[in-house]
Amino acid sequence: MRKITLLFTLITPLMWAQNYTEYATGSATDLNTxxxxxxxxxxxxxxxxxxxxxxxxxxxxxxxxxxxxxxxxxxxxxxxxxxxxxxxxxxxxxxxxxxxxxxxxxxxxxxxxxxxxxxxxxxxxxxxxxxxxxxxxxxxxxxxxxxxxxxxxxxxxxxxxxxxxxxxxxxxxxxxxxxxxxxxxxxxxxxxxxxxxxxxxxxxxxxxxxxxxxxxxxxxxxxxxxxxxxxxxxxxxxxxxxxxxxxxxxxxxxxxxxxxxxxxxxxxxxxxxxxxxxxxxxxxxxxxxxxxxxxxxxxxxxxxxxxxxxxxxxxxxxxxxxxxxxxxxxxxxxxxxxxxxxxxxxTPIDREMTEVYVGPNPFHDKIAIETDLARYDVRLYDIFGKQIASYENLSELDTPGLSSGLYVLHITSENEQRIFKLVKE
CATH class of the missing domain: 3.40.50.880 (Class I glutamine amidotransferase (GATase) domain)
Structure with a gap:
């Protein structure tokens, strides 16, 4: 009987307007890893x-x-x-x-x-x-x-x-x-x-x-x-x-x-x-x-x-x-x-890429970008995919207003894209 009770505790089916049914198991609080x-x-x-x-x-x-x-x-x-x-x-x-x-x-x-x-x-x-x-x-x-x-x-x-x-x-x-x-x-x-x-x-x-x-x-x-x-x-x-x-x-x-x-x-x-x-x-x-x-x-x-x-x-x-x-x-x-x-x-995609340095990681306010790329775009996203900033040919990104957490930086040129996960302390 205890096992059956636990099953119903962990798996909760919820229906919303017949568009979908949700079954939830485990913690109801999101954990960001x-x-x-x-x-x-x-x-x-x-x-x-x-x-x-x-x-x-x-x-x-x-x-x-x-x-x-x-x-x-x-x-x-x-x-x-x-x-x-x-x-x-x-x-x-x-x-x-x-x-x-x-x-x-x-x-x-x-x-x-x-x-x-x-x-x-x-x-x-x-x-x-x-x-x-x-x-x-x-x-x-x-x-x-x-x-x-x-x-x-x-x-x-x-x-x-x-x-x-x-x-x-x-x-x-x-x-x-x-x-x-x-x-x-x-x-x-x-x-x-x-x-x-x-x-x-x-x-x-x-x-x-x-x-x-x-x-x-x-x-x-x-x-x-x-x-x-x-x-x-x-x-x-x-x-x-x-x-x-x-x-x-x-x-x-x-x-x-x-x-x-x-x-x-x-x-x-x-x-x-x-x-x-x-x-x-x-x-x-x-x-x-x-x-x-x-x-x-x-x-x-x-x-x-x-x-x-x-x-x-x-x-x-x-x-x-x-x-x-x-x-x-x-x-x-x-x-x-x-x-x-x-x-x-x-091969289907040529993955030999130009060297790009992004750091330090973790960072406080400033992110340095060093590369030999002649022209490139810089985009910074939060962990949920929301774009925070967008620049061209930037060598240093200043982020004093950002809260601590995980961010994703994209460096994109005509022929390649590099993705960096960065942590702000």
């Missing part, structure tokens, strides 16, 4: 405990917000008390419509969070409820200004790449995608929703235990390459497999291999000058062959320790990888063995 950036991608079945522990540890004991469009409070006790990681609270919002997602109370909870998790379900609900509105802005501020940890499973993983399959007209099969990559069910979005570091030009996919997913995922990338005239990238997980990406771009794979065939897959257009599909047009079968090397794919076994990895700065430096070639000829998908493509000179 110092989260670490990270991305956790899960393949769609039950969560991998070790990957979820990694996700929660990035939150530094703070508050977790779970966003979903179906289900209820399944994550609350699991995250709060079953994994052995001390966190302040878990709040789940189950949305019925866009109005719930942009409710000011919900947005404040998202801004205050240190970790955000997207559950499974129908990914088009997430696109419909969260895209092109205040929730999209709040999520991107959380990721790129506050620098918190974000993740998702199944549909929640499917929306995290800068490009994504929206499933607006339902799912699409391998045969449908390969037979006509522009069929009505191939609904893709490009660089217009979430902006997550290391997932630029990336389309994710899940439930990869079904080999049918590999052909349609290749068709997604063929469409992206054709429509944007740029190299395409993909990350996919088997159902019980997870990928955790840290602030340095190291993507570690968690699972229970060799007890089970649990793998993640990292796809990239071949790093050659001519990487485009030969035939990717409406009404015709896909041919993306390029001599049988259209896509270079790193297949990585997930282990309990996450020892196997790939570096997303280069997409070629790796440990524990089996390389494969994937290609399609006249709508027929094939895979063969391959070697490390060593594509470091043609």
């Amino acid at each position: 110092n989260p670490q950036f990270g991305v956790c991608l899960m393949g769609g079945a039950s969560e991998n405990d070790n990957a979820m522990i990694w996700f929660l540890e990035q939150a530094d004991g703070g508050d977790v917000v779970v966003l979903r469009a179906s289900g209820s409070d399944g994550y609350n006790n699991y995250m709060y008390s079953e994994l052995g990681v001390a966190i302040n609270s878990v709040t789940t919002f189950v949305f019925n419509n866009e109005a719930g997602a942009i409710d000011p109370y919900v947005l404040q909870k998202v801004e205050n969070a240190e970790a955000i998790w997207f559950a499974g379900g129908d990914q088009f609900n997430y696109v419909s409820f969260f895209k092109d509105n205040a929730m999209e802005d709040a999520l991107n501020n959380f990721i790129n200004v506050k620098g918190g940890v974000i993740g998702g499973t199944s549909a929640g993983m499917a929306i995290l790449g800068s490009a994504y399959f929206s499933a607006e007209n339902g799912t699409v099969t391998n045969q449908e995608a390969l037979t006509n990559p522009y069929n009505n069910q191939m609904t893709l979005g490009y660089n217009d929703f979430l902006n997550i570091p290391y997932l630029e030009n990336v389309i994710t996919d899940t439930h990869y235990d079904d080999p049918d997913r590999r052909g349609r995922h290749s068709a997604f990338l063929a469409r992206y390459a054709t429509d944007t005239n740029s190299r395409a990238f993909g990350i996919a997980c088997n159902e019980y497999t997870s990928v955790c990406i840290d602030a340095f771009g190291i993507a570690r794979v968690y699972g229970d291999y060799p007890n089970y065939e649990e793998h993640a897959f990292f796809l990239q257009s071949n790093c050659t000058t001519d990487f485009m599909p030969e035939t990717c047009v409406n009404g015709q079968p896909l041919t993306w062959n390029q001599g049988g090397e259209a896509l270079k794919v790193a297949k990585i076994a997930g282990t309990q320790s996450g020892m196997n990895y790939i570096d997303l700065n280069s997409w070629s430096d790796e440990g524990g990888v089996i390389w494969q070639n994937w290609f399609a000829a006249n709508g027929v998908f094939s895979a063969t063995s391959a070697t490390n493509p060593a594509c470091s000179l043609l």
Whole structure:
């Protein structure tokens, strides 16, 4: 009886005008900690405990917000008390419509969070409820200004790449995608929703235990390459497999291999000058062959320790990888063995940046900025993403009116952006 009483004490469901249901577990008082950036991608079945522990540890004991469009409070006790990681609270919002997602109370909870998790379900609900509105802005501020940890499973993983399959007209099969990559069910979005570091030009996919997913995922990338005239990238997980990406771009794979065939897959257009599909047009079968090397794919076994990895700065430096070639000829998908493509000179984003010094940290009133950049913008934000100051080519920022706390400074030039977390004493 005591256990049942505690459950009802910790998990409190609240409904507001039928726009959403809230389930709250833990402290009702927000705790401001110092989260670490990270991305956790899960393949769609039950969560991998070790990957979820990694996700929660990035939150530094703070508050977790779970966003979903179906289900209820399944994550609350699991995250709060079953994994052995001390966190302040878990709040789940189950949305019925866009109005719930942009409710000011919900947005404040998202801004205050240190970790955000997207559950499974129908990914088009997430696109419909969260895209092109205040929730999209709040999520991107959380990721790129506050620098918190974000993740998702199944549909929640499917929306995290800068490009994504929206499933607006339902799912699409391998045969449908390969037979006509522009069929009505191939609904893709490009660089217009979430902006997550290391997932630029990336389309994710899940439930990869079904080999049918590999052909349609290749068709997604063929469409992206054709429509944007740029190299395409993909990350996919088997159902019980997870990928955790840290602030340095190291993507570690968690699972229970060799007890089970649990793998993640990292796809990239071949790093050659001519990487485009030969035939990717409406009404015709896909041919993306390029001599049988259209896509270079790193297949990585997930282990309990996450020892196997790939570096997303280069997409070629790796440990524990089996390389494969994937290609399609006249709508027929094939895979063969391959070697490390060593594509470091043609990575999706060139991350070799100009040296920039910002300090001291912690600071009292003045922040010095030293750089060789000829022209740059300086923007200072508070921890909730509110812009406090904006300047050009500033060498010293004076902040006598600011209260003590955590701030985020952006240094932006034509070709790069640097983000610094600073503490005012």
